[in-house]
Amino acid sequence: TSALLRIDGRPPLPLRLETDVGRHSASFTADLNAFGPGAWEGVLEVADLAPTRNAFTMPLRFAIPGLQIAEDQQSVNFSAAGAGFTVRGGRSDTISVDASGISAHMTLQPGGQKHLYVRGFESVTDLGTENGWREVEAKALLEDIDGKPVTDEEVGVRLYLNAAVHNDLPAIVVTGTVENIGAERSMYGFWGWLPGAAYVTPDGDTHEWTMTYHDFGNPGWVFLPNKSADRPGVGWISGETFGESRFGTMLLYTTERKPAVATGDSLTMTFALMPALAAEEVEEMAxxxxxxGVDLAP
Known part of the structure; x- marks a missing residue:
């Protein structure tokens, strides 16, 4: 009898096999040290040595809790309660819910300048575990809307992203902190652009997209069913202001849209993301x- 484990397109992983012919049973052991934290999917393939080759395959899913920072410090993989998340130094996929294939990213506009985006991470620091929460902090590098790299001094801001997971919760909590190192001015920041087949609010209503920019206040959370029926949707939990974009995607703004931020002060936004199949899961997660200890109520 032979057995192989195929996981996420990697080379087949041979298994150590122990059989008990008398009991018609077998056990398989795999070395998963090469797999970092995250949610993994694969297929177990087992075949005997008969001339006609009797065989079967079985889908397999497993999760390794914790986090792993890439050697180049441009990504962090998280796993918690069977859910996987990725934080990247990327403009359009900064915070990803792996199972859903959906990502959020931040847009920043200090004092009417060009819009700014994450273009990479200058550094990523593992802050360790406190009260069950494992947290990292990433210092972001920025670029403008035209893709031109800019320095913090040129635009007068520093952007930090903190991301944390708890082993008991299939969710990631993110805080974006924009420190004003220039003169006092307005600071405009928002996260987006999460797609969905529609969206559900805490009152139980399912909303079709209006395909316009439309804010609807601080409901506390929204559920976005996935456009792909075979993948979970996303729950987005925050006390900030939710709104639609004209592209049929969800946005999250600061409650005060463009607050004045003094030199040395900061603008912060905190939210949680999770994979979800139903609105009730998002309500329960809140x-x-x-x-x-994370209260994201409006």
């Missing part, structure tokens, strides 16, 4: 986050 409560579980509160129990773990």
């Amino acid at each position: 409560e579980r986050l509160r129990e773990k």
Whole structure:
């Protein structure tokens, strides 16, 4: 009898096999040290040595909790309670819910300048574990809307992204902090552009996209069913202001749209993302986050 494990397009992984002919049973052991934290999917293939080759395949899913910072410090893989998340130094996929294939990224506009985006990470620091939360902090490098790299001094801001997971919760909590190192001025920041087949609010209503820019206040959370029926949707939890874009995607703004930020002060936004199949899961997660010390209520 032979057995192989095929996981996420990697080379087949041979398994150590122990059989008990009398009991018609077998056990398989795999060395998964090469796999970092995250949610993994694969197929177990087992075949005997008969001339007609009797065989079967079985889907396999497993998760390795924790986090792993890439050697180049341009990404961090998280895994918690069976859910995987990736934080990247990328303009359009900064925070990803792996199972959903959906990402969020931040747009920043200090004092009417050109819009700014993440273009990479200058550094990523593992802040360790406190009260069950494992956290990292990434210092972002920025570029303008035209893709031109800019320095913090040129634009007068520093952007930090903090991301944390708890082993008991299939969610990631993100805080974006924009430090004003220039003169006092307005600071405009928002996250987006999360797609969905529609969106559901805490009142239970399912909303079709209006295909216009349309804010609807601070409901506390929204559920975005995935456009792909075979993948989970996304729950987005925050006390900030949610709104639609004209492209049929979800945005999250600061409650005060363009607050004045003094020199040395900061603009912050905090939210949680999670894979979800139903709105009830998102509602439950908002409560579980509160129990773990993260209150994202409006």
